[in-house]
Amino acid sequence: MNPKIWLSSPHMGGGEFEFVKEAFDTNWIAPLGPHVNGFEQDLQSFTGAKHAAALSSGTAALHLALIMLGIGPGDDVICQSFTFSASANPIAYQGANPVFIDSEPETWNMSPELLEQAIQDGIANGKKAKAIIPVHLYGMPAKMEQISAIAAKYGIPVIEDAAEALGSTINGKPAGTFGLMGILSFNGNKIITTSGGGALISDSADLIDKARFLATQARDAAPHYQHSQIGYNYRMSNVCAGIGRGQMQVLGERIAQRRKVYDYYVENLSDISGIRFLPEPAGAFSNRWLTTIIVDPAKTRGITREDIRLSLVSENIESRPLWKPMHLQPVFSGALSYVNGVSEDLFNNGLCLPSGSNLSSADLERVVKNVKSLCAKTIPNEA
Numbered sequence: 001m002n003p004k005i006w007l008s009s010p011h012m013g014g015g016e017f018e019f020v021k022e023a024f025d026t027n028w029i030a031p032l033g034p035h036v037n038g039f040e041q042d043l044q045s046f047t048g049a050k051h052a053a054a055l056s057s058g059t060a061a062l063h064l065a066l067i068m069l070g071i072g073p074g075d076d077v078i079c080q081s082f083t084f085s086a087s088a089n090p091i092a093y094q095g096a097n098p099v100f101i102d103s104e105p106e107t108w109n110m111s112p113e114l115l116e117q118a119i120q121d122g123i124a125n126g127k128k129a130k131a132i133i134p135v136h137l138y139g140m141p142a143k144m145e146q147i148s149a150i151a152a153k154y155g156i157p158v159i160e161d162a163a164e165a166l167g168s169t170i171n172g173k174p175a176g177t178f179g180l181m182g183i184l185s186f187n188g189n190k191i192i193t194t195s196g197g198g199a200l201i202s203d204s205a206d207l208i209d210k211a212r213f214l215a216t217q218a219r220d221a222a223p224h225y226q227h228s229q230i231g232y233n234y235r236m237s238n239v240c241a242g243i244g245r246g247q248m249q250v251l252g253e254r255i256a257q258r259r260k261v262y263d264y265y266v267e268n269l270s271d272i273s274g275i276r277f278l279p280e281p282a283g284a285f286s287n288r289w290l291t292t293i294i295v296d297p298a299k300t301r302g303i304t305r306e307d308i309r310l311s312l313v314s315e316n317i318e319s320r321p322l323w324k325p326m327h328l329q330p331v332f333s334g335a336l337s338y339v340n341g342v343s344e345d346l347f348n349n350g351l352c353l354p355s356g357s358n359l360s361s362a363d364l365e366r367v368v369k370n371v372k373s374l375c376a377k378t379i380p381n382e383a
């Protein structure tokens with residue numbers, strides 16, 4: 001059997017171990033310490049956000065953001081439907097109701113038109129949404145200029161889910177810095193990883209201070225343990241932050257490598273009729289966290305995304321269907337949603353190809369060869 005090719009696996013740069021060793025040598029084995037502070041500074045300088053809090057996960061970051069906006073039972077929170085469930089779960093943690101918004105076809109992210117319609121309907125029903133959560137899926141930035149303008153028009157705060165988009169920009173401005181707050185993830189499959197972890201970024205010192213306070217069990221200033229609010233255990237460990245500091249040294253390289261993977265697939269698979277990619281709209285720069293293809297069986301002579309996935313599995317190559325939209329998930333079946341069919345279509349026909357920055361050219365050739373030979377099989381007249 002050929003060695004396994006993963007969809008997106010961790011890729012250490014080498015410097016991480018020095019930072020982790022330093023944590024051990026200085027005995028900072030705790031959810032605080034110099035690496036936590038250093039990693040936060042690294043994130044601030046990279047994103048240009050004025051403040052950052054390193055946390056245990058991206059999900060925790062989003063949860064804290066909702067708590068700080070005072071979102072509670074019965075409130076409406078608008079969320080992109082085409083995403084990973086972690087974008088929506090914290091809404092449910094707060095007892096609030098997600099309102100799901102379908103995608104526009106250019107970036108596959110939140111449709112500004114449907115967003116405005118949902119806001120207006122909510123207002124007409126006497127219930128204005130309390131927050132908007134757009135997502136930069138697969139690293140492709142959402143239409144933040146339009147979304148921000150709509151949010152500002154109705155005075156609704158935006159929390160950007162930039163978990164997949166560290167390093168992506170719109171006209172040079174980093175994803176995650178358009179909203180009141182942005183969340184990042186450093187889970188094992190993301191463009192850089194701390195094994196598990198996340199961050200909340202914002203230009204507001206008050207919000208980030210508050211996030212750190214809530215993330216460390218909401219301890220009041222007192223010599224004993226004094227609490228006047230419910231707290232959480234959401235801080236990042238100093239050991240994990242050490243990994244993060246090492247990863248930040250190679251983030252630029254990782255983005256370039258992921259983009260090269262995308263370019264390679266485009267170069268080698270674009271001539272197969274029925275396979276298309278997601279190009280960057282003008283002004284958008286994607287970190288290309290995952291390369292995705294859309295398969296049109298009407299043009300591939302019947303070959304579906306699932307045929308390609310299974311053919312890759314038989315060669316020990318991992319690929320995965322695109323995210324199943326939240327409005328189609330059983331757990332959110334009761335939620336209000338604004339649907340145009342775009343994300344359902346993407347889910348039905350889309351596939352994420354192996355996209356790790358550590359894939360060798362031989363790995364990439366194996367993937368391309370497999371897809372090409374499968375698609376060639378259905379062309380009987382090709383001599």
Ligand SMILES: *Cc1c(COP(=O)(O)O)cnc(C)c1O
Binds near residue numbers: 083
């Ligand atoms: C990974 C991810 C998250 C959650 O991050 P964790 O660190 O795994 O909690 C949130 N949203 C999206 C879109 C993600 O891909």
